[in-house]
Amino acid sequence: MGQSEQKQSINLPAALAMLLTCQLAGEAIVAAVRLRNPEFGFPGPVLGMGLLFLWLVWRGRPGESLDAAAGAILRNLSLLFVPAAVGLIQYGEIMMRFGLAVLVALIVSTVLTLLVTAGVFLVFARNEEAGPDE
Amino acid sequence: MNEPVSSLWVYLAASPLFWLAVTLAAYSAADQLAVRLGRHPLANTVLLSAVAIGLLLLVTGTDYATYFEGAQFVHFMLGPATVALAVPLWRNLALVRRNLGAMAAALLAGSVTAAGSAILIAWAFGAPWPVLASLAPKSVTAPIAMELARSLGGWPAMAAGLVILTGITGAIIVTPLMNLLGIRNFAARGFAAGVASHGIGTARAFQVSDTAGAFAGIAMGLNGAMTSLLVALWLVFSG
Numbered sequence A: 001m002g003q004s005e006q007k008q009s010i011n012l013p014a015a016l017a018m019l020l021t022c023q024l025a026g027e028a029i030v031a032a033v034r035l036r037n038p039e040f041g042f043p044g045p046v047l048g049m050g051l052l053f054l055w056l057v058w059r060g061r062p063g064e065s066l067d068a069a070a071g072a073i074l075r076n077l078s079l080l081f082v083p084a085a086v087g088l089i090q091y092g093e094i095m096m097r098f099g100l101a102v103l104v105a106l107i108v109s110t111v112l113t114l115l116v117t118a119g120v121f122l123v124f125a126r127n128e129e130a131g132p133d134e
Numbered sequence B: 001m002n003e004p005v006s007s008l009w010v011y012l013a014a015s016p017l018f019w020l021a022v023t024l025a026a027y028s029a030a031d032q033l034a035v036r037l038g039r040h041p042l043a044n045t046v047l048l049s050a051v052a053i054g055l056l057l058l059v060t061g062t063d064y065a066t067y068f069e070g071a072q073f074v075h076f077m078l079g080p081a082t083v084a085l086a087v088p089l090w091r092n093l094a095l096v097r098r099n100l101g102a103m104a105a106a107l108l109a110g111s112v113t114a115a116g117s118a119i120l121i122a123w124a125f126g127a128p129w130p131v132l133a134s135l136a137p138k139s140v141t142a143p144i145a146m147e148l149a150r151s152l153g154g155w156p157a158m159a160a161g162l163v164i165l166t167g168i169t170g171a172i173i174v175t176p177l178m179n180l181l182g183i184r185n186f187a188a189r190g191f192a193a194g195v196a197s198h199g200i201g202t203a204r205a206f207q208v209s210d211t212a213g214a215f216a217g218i219a220m221g222l223n224g225a226m227t228s229l230l231v232a233l234w235l236v237f238s239g
Helices: A002-009 A012-036 A044-059 A064-075 A082-097 A099-124 B003-013 B016-036 B045-060 B064-076 B078-084 B086-091 B093-098 B100-124 B129-135 B142-152 B156-180 B186-208 B210-237
Strands: none
Touching: A012 A044, A012 A064, A012 B078, A044 B078, A044 B086, A044 B210, A064 B078, A064 B086, A082 A099, A082 B016, A082 B045, A082 B064, A082 B156, A099 B100, A099 B129, A099 B156, A099 B186, B016 B045, B016 B064, B045 B064, B045 B156, B064 B078, B078 B086, B086 B093, B086 B210, B093 B100, B093 B210, B100 B129, B100 B186, B100 B210, B129 B142, B129 B156, B142 B156, B142 B210, B156 B186, B186 B210
């Protein structure tokens, strides 16, 4: 009953247009900065995230459609990394040559980074445990 | 293989539609497997589907460029997905505000550790400078990491590969490691996942909790900026 009503109120094209417009604005700003400073390597989508965030703060809520679209995309975020991960097969040769050193450094460093980041965060977090939501 | 079947295969193997379908099918199979294994950290969906697709490419003798013609439609969505991170960030705004100090301190410590420890360990193993330079930005999202590796005198292609490996490694390790240490603060857990293993860590964090995902997303963006800053300082002071 309520399901079909809810489905109708979700405007997917509008939500996607919003996401793409923010990305486009982010890319445009990065491209403009690069005209003056070609070394500037900040990714446009991250800037686009900042822009959407400012818009949400200003407007006070994302709205049902954007909420639904963002939720659907982020729940399947892993999927979007699959093409890049398949790309690892191109680097087999380089990896083989320095395999051990690189692999040990990568794994140990990742564990250390997780430990240090979470540890420092907890030391400085003066508030109660955030706990799992839902 | 008889004639019609092999010519059909020649047609399909070169078509973007085929490899796009393979990508989605492999992911959804990997996801179902992960669910059946109770989302065990080792049943990482990115790893499982990439290995399956990689094997298929090797067996069929298909090159990555042909594969990517189809897969690019999925890859393209990384941009809008990054923008979409603003929504959980906004929803967790109160929690973010309360933890600003912790985030700043953890970002600085984590960013230095991510680059510094990787360089030191690989250096101790005798890896040459271009390898160290490619390894340094491993915890940063791929487009930034490639730029940084280039500016340090490393190989951007290798940097991109190491970024993905780091992402998968962090995504697999983070949950058991945090559980082992009894860390139940999901803001801290997510933030660590984002600093150490960028978007792939963030994807994992969203599987665990919306709060962890939100903090991982912020951490990913901030660590891209922080590591860029550290590299810029390094380039200035090393002359």
